[in-house]
Amino acid sequence: MTAPTAPVLAVVEHHDGRPRASALELLTAGRALGPVHAVWLGDPPDDAGPLAAHGAAVVHVVPVPTPEAGLPASVAAALAGLAEATGADVVLLASGFGAKEVAARLAHATGAALMVDASAVERDGEGRVVTTQQAFAASWTLRSAAQVGRAVVTLRSNAVRATPAETPGAAEVRVAAPARPADPRVRVVERTARPASDRPDVGEADVVVVGGRGTQGDFSPVEDLADALGGAVGATRDVTDEGWQPHDVMVGQTGVTISPRLYVGAGVSGAVHHRGGMQASGTIVAVNTDPDAPIFEFADFGVVGDLAEVLPQAAAEIRRLRGQA
Amino acid sequence: MKIVVCVKHVPDLQADRRFTDDGRVDREGVDGTLNELDENAVEAALRLVEAAGGEVIALTMGPDDAEDAVRRALQMGVHRAVRVTDDALAGSDAFATAAVLAAAVRRLADDGPVDLVVTGMAALDGLMSVVPTLLAAHLDLPQLTLAAELSVADGVVRVRRDLDHVTEVLEAPLPALVSVTDQANEARYPAFAGIMAARKAQVPVWSLADLGLDPAAVGGAAARTRVLEASPRPPREGVVITDTGDGGRRLAAFLAENGLLA
Ligand SMILES: Cc1cc2nc3c(=O)[nH]c(=O)nc-3n(C[C@H](O)[C@H](O)[C@H](O)COP(=O)(O)OP(=O)(O)OC[C@H]3O[C@@H](n4cnc5c(N)ncnc54)[C@H](O)[C@@H]3O)c2cc1C
Ligand SMILES: Nc1ncnc2c1ncn2[C@@H]1O[C@H](COP(=O)(O)O)[C@@H](O)[C@H]1O
Numbered sequence: 001m002t003a004p005t006a007p008v009l010a011v012v013e014h015h016d017g018r019p020r021a022s023a024l025e026l027l028t029a030g031r032a033l034g035p036v037h038a039v040w041l042g043d044p045p046d047d048a049g050p051l052a053a054h055g056a057a058v059v060h061v062v063p064v065p066t067p068e069a070g071l072p073a074s075v076a077a078a079l080a081g082l083a084e085a086t087g088a089d090v091v092l093l094a095s096g097f098g099a100k101e102v103a104a105r106l107a108h109a110t111g112a113a114l115m116v117d118a119s120a121v122e123r124d125g126e127g128r129v130v131t132t133q134q135a136f137a138a139s140w141t142l143r144s145a146a147q148v149g150r151a152v153v154t155l156r157s158n159a160v161r162a163t164p165a166e167t168p169g170a171a172e173v174r175v176a177a178p179a180r181p182a183d184p185r186v187r188v189v190e191r192t193a194r195p196a197s198d199r200p201d202v203g204e205a206d207v208v209v210v211g212g213r214g215t216q217g218d219f220s221p222v223e224d225l226a227d228a229l230g231g232a233v234g235a236t237r238d239v240t241d242e243g244w245q246p247h248d249v250m251v252g253q254t255g256v257t258i259s260p261r262l263y264v265g266a267g268v269s270g271a272v273h274h275r276g277g278m279q280a281s282g283t284i285v286a287v288n289t290d291p292d293a294p295i296f297e298f299a300d301f302g303v304v305g306d307l308a309e310v311l312p313q314a315a316a317e318i319r320r321l322r323g324q325a
Numbered sequence: 326m327k328i329v330v331c332v333k334h335v336p337d338l339q340a341d342r343r344f345t346d347d348g349r350v351d352r353e354g355v356d357g358t359l360n361e362l363d364e365n366a367v368e369a370a371l372r373l374v375e376a377a378g379g380e381v382i383a384l385t386m387g388p389d390d391a392e393d394a395v396r397r398a399l400q401m402g403v404h405r406a407v408r409v410t411d412d413a414l415a416g417s418d419a420f421a422t423a424a425v426l427a428a429a430v431r432r433l434a435d436d437g438p439v440d441l442v443v444t445g446m447a448a449l450d451g452l453m454s455v456v457p458t459l460l461a462a463h464l465d466l467p468q469l470t471l472a473a474e475l476s477v478a479d480g481v482v483r484v485r486r487d488l489d490h491v492t493e494v495l496e497a498p499l500p501a502l503v504s505v506t507d508q509a510n511e512a513r514y515p516a517f518a519g520i521m522a523a524r525k526a527q528v529p530v531w532s533l534a535d536l537g538l539d540p541a542a543v544g545g546a547a548a549r550t551r552v553l554e555a556s557p558r559p560p561r562e563g564v565v566i567t568d569t570g571d572g573g574r575r576l577a578a579f580l581a582e583n584g585l586l587a
Contacts, residue, residue, distance in 0.1 A: 015490070067493075071495075072458065072468070072470075073462075073468060096488070096489050097446075097454060097471055097488065097489075098488040098489060100453070100454050100455055100458075101455075101458045101468075101470060103455070104419070104455040104458040104459050104462075105458055105462060107420075107549075108420070108458075108459055108462045109462075111549075112549070113549035113550045114418075114419065114420075114455065114549065114550070115550060116453055116454075116455065117452070117453075130553070134558075135344070135451070135452075135555075136342040136343075136450075138558060139342070139557060139558055140342075140343070140344055140555055140556065140557055140558060141554075141555070141556050141558055142344070142348065142552055142554065142555050143552070143553045143554040143555075144348075144550045144551060144552050144553060145550065145551050145553050146549065146550055147548065147549055147550060147551050148549050183467055183468070183497075185467040185497045185498055185501075186467045186468070186469070186495055186496070186497045187495065187496045187497065188493060188494070188495055189483070189494040189495065189496050190492075190493065190494040191491055191492070191493045191494075192491060192492050192493075193490060193491050194487075194490060194491060194492060196490070203489060207585075229580075229586075247487065247508070248487070248489075253447070253449065253452060254362070254446065254447070254506060254507050256489075261585065262580070262585045272338045272339065273338070276338075276449075276452065283583060283585060284561070284563075285576065285579070285580075287572075287576070291565070291567070296563070296565050297563075298560070298561050298563070299561070299563045299565070300561055300562075300563045300564070301563060301564055301565075301566075301576065301579045302563060302564070302565035302566070303565075303566055303567075303568050303572040303573075303575070303576055304565060304566070304567040304568060304572075305567065305568025305572040306568070309568065309572070309573070310568055310572045310573045310576065311573065312573065313571075313572070313573025313574060313577075314572075314573035314574070314576040314577045315573075316573070317573060317574045317576075317577035317578075318577045318580065318586060321577060321581055321586060322586060
């Protein structure tokens with residue numbers, strides 16, 4: 001096999017001028033496929049250092065001057081232009097409902113294969129892009145190959161562990177043409193960033209503690225355990241419908257899809273809709289008073305017990321083991 | 326207002342869902358239903374015509390069993406339904422699906438323009454959530470996807486959508502395409518009258534030829550990806566203990582032993 005030379009574009013997400021965790025994961029995955037270029041939408045990064053460390057040879061900054069220029073069709077058109085200009089044959093994005101829209105538009109515009117929610121991406125002996133995906137609430141694993149020369153792939157967070165490259169990239173910053181509104185008919189009336197929590201983001205965290213109806217609305221044991229583990233707090237649909245937690249942290253097939261290294265479900269029954277969004281997690285731990293709760297059928301470790309007792313004790317013990325008590 | 330709502334027949338979430346040896350969703354002998362999330366799409370469409378007048382047409386692409394999906398939509402109250410099917414469609418990817426649905430929407434416009442296309446946010450089999458976007462691209466309609474709230478007034482459609490870190494309100498003039506989330510509404514249960522009407526309704530079936538589409542452009546052979554391998558994941562070999570006063574400490578010990586406290 002000849003070494004691939006076509007660049008790989010990794011569309012990196014960022015917040016407050018700094019790359020999100022998913023950005024470094026994308027670069028790590030991308031550099032295994034070819035020379036990786038970061039694509040940074042919006043105002044330029046404060047510091048391209050972390051992108052360089054994770055192997056970015058180039059950072060394409062694509063200004064987004066208006067809210068309409070940030071809509072999926074507009075971003076996709078800008079990315080199609082960059083793919084054309086650089087000759088990139090793979091574009092990587094972090095999975096999420098918004099990103100899937102960008103990916104679909106981009107694949108439509110460029111004739112590329114579309115592979116969403118991948119848990120791994122590689123090239124086969126002929127250089128074709130091959131992805132691994134989980135289906136049916138992660139009860140099946142699929143491997144698929146692109147049948148055309150270009151592929152747009154969305155990668156789940158935590159699918160790869162972000163690791164610095166052996167040789168850092170140059171991260172040469174190039175400002176590209178700004179994204180422009182692709183559809184003059186669509187108007188953004190309002191765009192509000194929702195406040196971020198002090199805890200890690202549920203979609204990105206490598207540890208997530210989910211509380212269900214069994215909390216009866218008292219999330220303090222769930223938050224305590226999440227903090228002891230340095231993790232994020234998640235919730236089931238019943239919890240967000242009750243207004244006990246914001247909708248943003250709902251885990252499941254219509255909420256956030258997560259695959260953290262460690263998932264802890266407390267007072268969560270394990271309904272199929274919830275499973276669809278978390279069953280690809282590395283290790284699954286459940287605490288539930290009902291020994292017949294479905295979650296025990298797919299947990300690696302389960303405790304039949306009251307979360308109000310078990311979680312605080314676990315949190316205290318974890319702090320002690322970590323020498324933080 | 327004339328609304329087309331796209332509905333898909335998918336394997337029941339509670340059934341033993343599986344793939345065939347050639348990597349397609351196994352639809353034989355697995356109970357199927359109307360994709361739950363498409364009930365929200367049907368509901369949204371019905372509410373709009375109940376308020377403003379007009380008709381709702383349910384559209385599906387799929388084999389004979391898929392008629393159940395449009396029957397369910399008819400029971401809920403849509404006025405008529407059509408199904409596209411063709412042997413050449415087996416193994417179609419999202420691009421082919423969108424191209425076919427787009428051609429069917431165009432044909433439905435023969436007897437009067439379509440004002441709005443409504444879809445669900447995702448089909449619960451593949452959970453791809455890309456057909457609405459591709460359909461909007463094919464039909465060159467403004468795309469207002471993932472609506473958690475939806476309204477139409479004075480020929481303008483407005484949606485609120487919650488993305489990962491932002492909430493947006495978007496507006497566009499009709500005609501447009503909207504996909505709705507399960508937050509958008511609570512889908513109704515069919516009433517007796519709807520069940521009776523659905524029983525009598527004829528569901529026309531259209532082939533690729535009826536839509537003037539080339540069979541070579543759809544189906545497994547035209548798909549841009551190919552499944553190499555589909556394998557059931559081995560069940561997890563879990564341990565379940567009962568808390569007798571030290572459950573929390575044992576949980577912590579399990580995490581420590583498995584390197585999860587690092
Ligand atoms: C179209 C559709 C989409 C949906 N999408 C999602 C989704 O994306 N995400 C999602 O989560 N849900 C979703 N749902 C809802 C889903 O079907 C379940 O209803 C929901 O996940 C159940 O939440 P739960 O586990 O918190 O509550 P329950 O099912 O009520 O379970 C509560 C559990 O807590 C246990 N318990 C009670 N007290 C205690 C205690 N003191 N200590 C420990 N355990 C206790 C009980 O034994 C029980 O097992 C969807 C539903 C529909 C119809
Ligand atoms: N075969 C189909 N027939 C009709 N509508 C479909 C079909 N496939 C997808 N859709 C519509 O597109 C939405 C998203 O599907 P998907 O992109 O496959 O997750 C669904 O909720 C349906 O409204």
